[in-house]
Amino acid sequence: MNTPTAVVTGAAGGLGQATARQLLAAGFHVVAVTRDELSARTTLRALAAHAQVPAQAPVQAGRVHALHADLMDRAAIRALAVGLRDTVAQVDVLVNNAGAAFSHYAETADGMERTHALNHLAPFHLTHLLLADGLLAPDARIINISSDLVTRGRIEVDAPDVTGVSWRDRFSQIAVYGTAKLTGVLATTALATRLPTGIHIYSANPGVVRTAFNSKSGGLLKAASLASGLFAQTPEKAAGLPVRLAAAPTPMTPNGGFFTRKAAATPPEPARDAELAARVYEDTARVLGLVPLPAR
Incomplete structure (x- = not known):
């Protein structure tokens, strides 16, 4: 029986690295994706030590591999897809964990608001590139990490802004982050009806996690982290949700569902x-220059 392969983005620390460690413990090969080469090498060493394999090569060590890409850059995402194709035979689990909540408005080189680019557009783009390449296994599972703050998201029903540029003159860190995550949940729901039979996709909301995410974000989220820190979970505990979705013997239902720490919600x-x-x-596929998958 072949060992399954899991790809985890945002694996340099926090929830992403905890998820990678637990997937290794569950018997997966793991490809950790970080932002730059230095963090990839550091993450490789940490995961290789956890898996008790020698880190002799710069980007792989037995059951652990590390790649890097700036997921706010479309060209880098395309290069990452190529790198994955050159690294593994297939992807059985894709955990789209990388994310950030920026404290002020700015656009990427591709002209997208940064929070939307990283939290919504990047996982959508990477998922579709792997689908187009045939790299996702016939029974693959895709797990998009969501947030409690989806409840703060605001989307215009008649003209949804999937790029975030409409926030240019009214930026609100929490509302923009919540909207990016809510947009991702909507896209996940729709993609579930378009995926080949056998592939499952989920939105996973692990709740408040005790990591550097909020403090690094600055702004209101940094202040909120001081108040919520006592109630936050450790990354190891929070990782239980994406790992359950990834490793359950039978795929959890519903496909396209929104899951919290306990169950489907x-x-x-x-x-x-x-x-x-x-x-x-449809709008997200269009702005990324992708061909939308037809609904089944």
Whole structure:
């Protein structure tokens, strides 16, 4: 029996690295994706030590590999897809964990608001590139990390902004982050109806996690982290959710569902609008220059 392979983005620390460690313990090969070469090498050493294999090569060590890409850059995402194709035979689990909540408005080189680019557009783009390459296994599982702050998201039903540029003159860190995550939940719901039979996709909300995410974000999120720190989970505990979704002997249901620490949950009301989900999916594919998958 072949050992399954899991790809985890944002694996340099926190939830991403905890998820990678637990997937290694569950018997997966792991490809850790970080932002730059230095963090990839550091992460490789940490995961290789955890897996008790020698880190002799710069980007791989037995069951552990490390690649790097700036996921706010479309060209880098395309290069990452090529790197994955050159590194593994197939991807059985894709955990789209990388994310950030920026404290002020700025656009990427591709002209997208940064929070939307990293939290929504990047996982959508990478997932579709792996699908197009045939790299996802026939029974692959895709896990998009969500957030409690989806409840703070605001989307115009008739004209959803999937790029975030409409926030240029009214930027609010928490609202923009919540909106990017809500947009991702909608796209996940729609993609579940378009994936080849056998592939499952989930939105996973691990809740508040005790990492450097909020403090690094600055702004209101940094202040909020001081108040919520006592109630936050450790990354190891929070990683239980994506690992369960990845490793359950039978795929958890519903496909396209919104999962919290305990089980499948009801997503915020806007995320239950099938027509809006389809519109967000189609618009996202269009702005990324991708061919939308047809609904089954």
